[in-house]
Amino acid sequence: MQCISIAVKHKYAHTQRYRKREMKGGLIFLLAFTIIGLGVCQGGELKKHFYKDTCPSAEDIVQNIIWKRVSTNSTLPPKFLRMHFHDCFVRGCDGSVLIDSTANNTAEKAAVPNLSLGGFDVIDEIKTKLEETCPGVVSCADIVALAARDSVSFQFKQPIWEVLTGRRDGIISRASEVLANIPSPLFNFTTLKQFFANKNLTVQDLVVLSGGHTIGVGHCNFFSNRLYNFTGKGDEDPSLNTSYAAFLKTQCKTLSDNTTTVAMDPGSSTSFDNHYFKILTQNEGLFQSDAALLTDNNSTIIVHEMLDSDNFFTEFAQSMKRMGAIEVLTGSSGQIRKKCNEVN
Known part of the structure; x- marks a missing residue:
């Protein structure tokens, strides 16, 4: 209070x-x-350099392994960014997205929005090294938050946002809770706004964090309705740039294609920058949720403010910090998992 x-x-x-x-x-x-x-x-009790006394090399270990892996695999930054987002929006940033299903429980990993997540093997590699160095000290939730930052920051060779640490790991992971918490690429603006408000995030956060779509790919089945059956009459989404729509049809040839992927930010899909907002103003946002940002006056204003690169990087850093603090477990809550894919 x-x-x-x-x-x-x-x-x-x-x-x-x-x-x-x-x-x-x-x-x-x-x-x-x-x-x-x-x-x-x-x-809560998140703070800078939480592990400076208990595991001084923790953040260096995470960065070193992440940078080593990203140097040979440019698909990892969007994967870790998305993993962090999906983790925080379900039960808060508690590493619950990392837990495997068991005979008695279907975990978050098994939910449809999480089936395309990747990079779990790198998280496990980091956890193994940290357990060898400082057993039982560094949480999997913090590893995910640091991995997102460090993977995106690799191209700049320095951190581009601050990650406060001190999260503890959750012990509950349920696939049944995912759809009710993670925003869908099919959402309109009103629904997107409500999902973010449910996490105490604002329209500013919604627009700015959508800028993360500047890296990575999207699967055809999450936007092909905009190409072939937008209102159920075999029509195209009129808000979609016609030239861009024609290009997308060459990549996604049917409504049922669920394997083909397309860059979310053509020409800049491996470079983290504000180019997403440039294509958005040209009606070339890939998902319906992207186009939705231009259907509200306030969010449209923010979109145009993000055309300034300095504004975008400043605001993205702040929004990531706020997202990384959603419903965190700190102090004696939760646990420090020995393995990230299972509870102790």
Whole structure:
């Protein structure tokens, strides 16, 4: 309650002091203070260099293995970014997406949105090395958060956002909880906004984090309805750039194709940058959820603000920090798994 009241106090003070200011600027300022309040609440006891005394080399170990693997496999950054996103949106950032199913439980990994996740072997490699170095200290949840940051940062040879650590691992992983929590690429803006609000994330976060689609690929079956049967009448999505649609039809030839993949950001699919927002303004967003960002006035404004590269990198860092604090387990909650794919 205390941190929420602090946010409200800042919001009230700002309103009184700057009520004559331009509305847009005021709203952005209010949003910033409100998010700070929520972030502190959600983040619990996360902090910089949580392992500096208990496992000083932890973050270096993660970075070294990730960079080694990414140097020979450029598909890993989007995979780790997506893994972190899917982990945080179901039961919070607790590493539950890593747990294997058992005879008595179907885990998150087995849910449809997670079937195309990858990179679990690298997470296991990192965990093995950390257990050899500092047994029972570093959580799998923190490994996922660091792996997402370090894999994307490889092209810059330096971290591009700060990862607070101190997460603990969850002991529950249920496939049945995934669809109700992870936003679908078929969602419209209203539903996307609600799913993010459910995690105390804002429209700003929704738009900015969608910029992660600048790397990686999408499967045809998640957008081919936009090409062949948008309203159920064998039609094409009128909001989709016609030239881009024609190209996509050469890649995804049927509605039933569930194996072919297409770059989400053509021409920039292995480079992390703000190019996604450029193609979005040209109506070349791959998914319906991408195009949805242009159906709301506020989100459209944010999309255009992200055309400035510095703005995008600054905002992406902040949104990733907020996402990484969703419903975290800290202190004595949860556990530190010995193996990331199973509970102790």
